[in-house]
Every structure is written in C-alpha cells, then in structure tokens.
Amino acid sequence: MDKQNAIKNLLEQAADTRWEIGQEFHDKLSESIYQNAAQIADRTVIKEGQKGNFNIDRAIDRVVTSPIWGFPIMFCVLAIVLWLTIIGSNYPSQFLAFLLLDNAYEWLRAFAIDIGTPSWLSGFFIDGVFLSLAWVISVMLPPMAIFFPLFTILEDLGYLPRIAFNLDALFRKSGAHGKQALTMSMGFGCNAAGVIATRIIDSPRERLIAIITNNFSLCNGRWPTQILLGTIFVGQMVPESYRSLVSTASVIGVALLGIGLTFLTSWALSRTFLKGEVSSFTLELPPYRKPRILQTIYTSLIDRTLIVLWRACLFAAPAGAVIWLVCNINIGGESIANHLIYILDNFGLLIGLNGVILLAYVLAIPANEIVIPTILMLTVMTSSITGYGAGDGVMFELDSLGNTHDVLVAGGWTLLTAINVMLFSLIHNPCSTTIYTIYKETNSIRWTTLASIGPVILGFIVCFIVAQVYYLV
C-alpha cells in the first residue's frame, strides 16, 4: 500500500537523519528551549528589591535541612505533634465514652428489654455491632481529629519535602530511592495511599522496595493504638507530672523504630532479592506556604478524619457482630472464641502477647483501626470481669482511659503485653486494603505474599526477643 510505504520511508528517513545528527540532538534541542525560556522570562518578569523574601526561605532551609539540626528538628516536630495529640485527646475521649458507652449503651439495652427483644437479637446488635462502633468512635475519633489537622498543616507548610531531603542520603545508602522518603511520609497517613504513591518512583526495583517497606510507616489506624497504649501503660510507669512526656516518647520510639526498620529492610532487600543500581533524581524544595489554618482543619476533618472513621466503622460493625457470635456460639460447652483463644494462648504468651490479642489481629485484618476495640470486646466477653460483665450481663463503665486500663489488666495484661502490642502493631501484616493495593500495583502474588507474611514473622521474632529479655530482667 502507498500509505504503508510512505510511513516506512518516513521512518527510514528519520532514522538516517538521526544517525547523521547523532547524540547531540537532544542536548541541542533542550538548549534551544532553555534559551527561548530565558529570553521570554527576561522580557516579562520584573523583580523588585532583589528577592528579599526568598532568602528567608533559604535561611529556614539552611537550618531545617542542615546536617546537624535537620534530624533533631524532625524529631522535635514529631514529638510536639504527638504530645499535643496525647494531651488533647484525653478529655474528648472520656466524654465520648461517657456518652456512648455509659449512657447510650445502657439506654439501648433498657429499651431492648422494654420492648421484649429476644436476648440473642439485642446481644447481636447492641453488644456486638453497637458496642464495637461506640468503641471505635470514642477511642479513635479524638486522636485523629487532632493528629490529622496538625499533620496536614505540616504538609501544607512544605515541611514534608524537607524530611525527604534529610532522609535522602540514608535511603540511598540503603540502596533505595530518595523519593521513598515521600512515600514513607504518605504511609504515615495510610499505607494503601503510600503504596499507590510509589508510582512516583520509576525504577521497578526501587519501587518494589518502597512498596514492601511502606508497612513500617505507622498508619492512621495504628497511631491511636500506639497513643492509647503509650498513655495507659507506659505513661503509668512514672509520676503524674512526667506521664505525657513519657507516653509521647514511647510512641515516638515506636514510630522511629518503624523508620529504622524501613531502612534496615530496604537495605536487606537491596542486598538480596532486589539488587541493583541506585537511581538519582532531583528533588525540588517547594517554597514555604502559609497554611490556611481554618480550611486545613475543615478539610482534614472531612477528608481524612471522617473518612478514616467511616472506614473503621464500616469494618467495625460486622467485626462486632462476628465477635459477638464467636463469643456466644458454643461448641462442646465453650464458645468458639474461647476455643480459639486457648489454641492461640500458648504461642501468644511465649511471645509476650496472648490469645486474645492474636485472635483480635486475625479478626482485624480488614482494618487496623479496630484492633483495640476488638481486644477490649474479646477480653470483656471471654473473661468474667465483674463490674464490666460478660455475656448476658454486659455492663460497661468504660468512661475513662483508666477503666480501659483496668479491663486490660483484668484480661491479664502487663507492661510487657502493652509494649509488645505496640511493637506488633508496628510490625505485622498490612491491612487487607493495603494487601489488595500491593497486589494491584505489583501484579505479583509472590511480592504480595512477601509483603504480607514477612512483617508478621518479623513481628513474632521481635516480640519473642523482647519477651525473653523482659522475663530475664
């Protein structure tokens, strides 16, 4: 055909010409474009007073990205954000628990008895679905409502790229891509979002490293767990006046451990399964922008807090129902939950956790957010804690963090259990959404399996070692 021939000729002609001009074409063309751009900018951009303000940005950058101050400042910023969250979420948490667990719950139960609802029905909906929802809301909402706006303000301010800049050298030494610092930061919001964000990394090898290690960024669903346990267990170890400081430090410790593990696993992967060159890239430090505080609070409440809370509720409602069922369906005189807990208990105790916690982590695979509520429900329903009741006589008075502490202690918790749950919360499988995202992004069952099972095994090992050391001391 004529057309086909013409196309063939055209491509041949192009190939010949390309050979004639040689390698320098790309550079020459880029040069021309830059010249054009410079000419136009010259004619149109008017600078007055010689960029006095640019120097402020640069002066700030010199401090926050300095080799000496960069890391301490990052550390302090993280500490302040967490400290404000811990201090600030205590009272609203109490209030919500008072409202939902004390009043609404009892009212619902009384109402159910009044209208003569069969106990299995009210148990399923009120003790199961409602209770887990109430717990999710009172435990999760206050820390999220404080943490997310603060984090978003940092993001709007332009601090995240500076973190990336500071961490770049470490990532490169670990054989990973510097942009992984950004995807890691995204992971502090949500791991599934962090995994999707790895698309900004071009090299497939470095992208896989970023995907597999993203789980070590504490996500939305896990911050509240850390903050709660840090407050009611670790904080309790010291006199009142130091509590918030020590709680904050323990949470930061876990977050930093996560960052450390990110480097370590990146390094290990790039030395074993994923060997290769480190690619270079340019990272632009954007100007600092004054965050619009009110709008930030509004959008981060609507976009992040409520969406995450909604997701948590979505998973918590059926999980609450399942929990109630496994606690109330009996096989051979014992509930399914008890059977499962017995099976898991020995292994659990060996690694400083317990059967309830392991079962909770299995039930909470859809969402990390519901781990603590699940643990509380299982603890209350399977151990006969007086005052809080079990089975038919459920009665809750969990209107303060102290009571949450009491329930857990009654369920056999010690400081070791709390520390190991904090560690295991950092080092376990990603939630099902993230696992699915990893599969979609890698298209590989092998890598998805590694990214899912690997952390669990690592978590078991870490908890086991901590438990053995704790028993020795």
Next chain:
Amino acid sequence: MMQNNTPSACDSCAHNPNTSLKKLGVDVENTDFVIALAGNPNTGKSTVFNNLTGLKQHTGNWPGKTVGRAEGGFMYNENSYKIIDLPGTYSLMSTSEDEEIARNFILFGKPDVTIIVVDAGRLERNLNLVLQILEITDKAVLCLNLIDEAKRHNITVDERTLSKDLGIPVVATSAIRNVGIQELLKTVDEVAKGKIKCTPHRIKNVPKEIDKKVSKIQASIESVYPGLPNARWIAFRLLDGDEDIIKAIEDGEFINDK
C-alpha cells in the same frame, strides 16, 4: 416594576461566579469539551482542578502529589466540560511514567483546550514545559498561578508581553484563594469555541543545520498525515528516537486529527 423582571447586568455577566459555573464533580459522560490541566509539579494544578469541579483531589505542598490522572467535570455557560488533572512534569522529553501520561494525553487525547498552570514566581523554569506543550497543541491557555506568592517575593509578570510572546491567552490566578478562576473559565470557554485563536510560540534558536533536517522530516510527516498540527514536534521526537512515537506513526494513530 419593569426592572424586577429584567435580569440585572450582573446576573448575565460572564464574570458573575454565581451564574456561569456549575461544578459537576465526577459526572463526566458525553461532555461538549475536554480540558487538560498540565504544568510543573507543585504549581497548584490540583487546586485549580478542585476549584472547577468541586472535587477534593488531595492537594499538598509537595511535588508529585498527583499520581496518574484525575477526571472531573463542570458546566460553564450551558456547555459541559470534562477536565483531566495530569501529573506534574518538568518536561515531556524523557521517558518517566508521569511524563508519558501527560504527553500521551495531550498528544493522543487531543483535548479541546490545554490549561498550562505555571508558578508566577518561577516563570523561567516553568516555561521549559510550556514551550514543549505549545509544540504539541495550539489550543492552550496559560494559567499564571500563585501570583500573590510571587507578589510577596516582589516578582511581577508582564502578562500582556507574555501572552504576545507565547501566542496564547494568559490569565493570572491565585487558585487557592479563588482569584482569577472566573477569568480563566471565560478564556478557556472562548478558546474551546474558537473565539480566541492561538498562534503558539514555536521553539526558535535551533541550530541551523539541525533545523533544516527537522524541516525535511516535518515535510515528510505532513505529506503522510496532512493537516497535522504538531508535525514539527513529532519530527523532534523521531530524531530523539522516541519508540512510542515511532510506533504511533506505524499504527497510524495520528490520522484522525480534528
């Protein structure tokens, strides 16, 4: 009285934000026009996108926020528009995934208008991409964003000269504060309907010997695909050995140009 029945001049004025723009969110079936949103990373494309569509594409002060592309829609003056938020890139000449997404959409998606969002405070660096886009499409509007930030840094841009040099309309905006968005819409609308004719800047200063060879190939391309608006740019890409473009030529993807 009589006046009560006549709409005031404000009601029908294109500048009145209450009458002309209707945000459609993700409802983008069968729109009249397709708009692409391109630009360097972190220039506020997603903010412009959110402003126009009422969607809440996550924005943030760091480059590379938008991964892949987001779509949304809006109504303006009785016409429906689909708008695509492309990932931010510095150039269209290398082969990173982001650049391919942006490049392919402008080239093969043939948007009715491409809005190029630039940072007024960093115009020179941003122009690099602008000049490349203007080689591909001749229906574009420059959205000179972040003007208030530039102003704070004592930088002003002569919009008229810029518009003349680039051969496309220039609209100054501060998308984050909704400044200039109405003007931008009006301009996009006029370019889409052909009321404003663009005569985009073409890259000058290409060394003579190279330019001659480019012209020859451009002529061959035009003889195979008559009426192609971006034959010169395709010639550039062929001489750079761009595999995607070579394949597109073989497959005849350039044939049905509007």
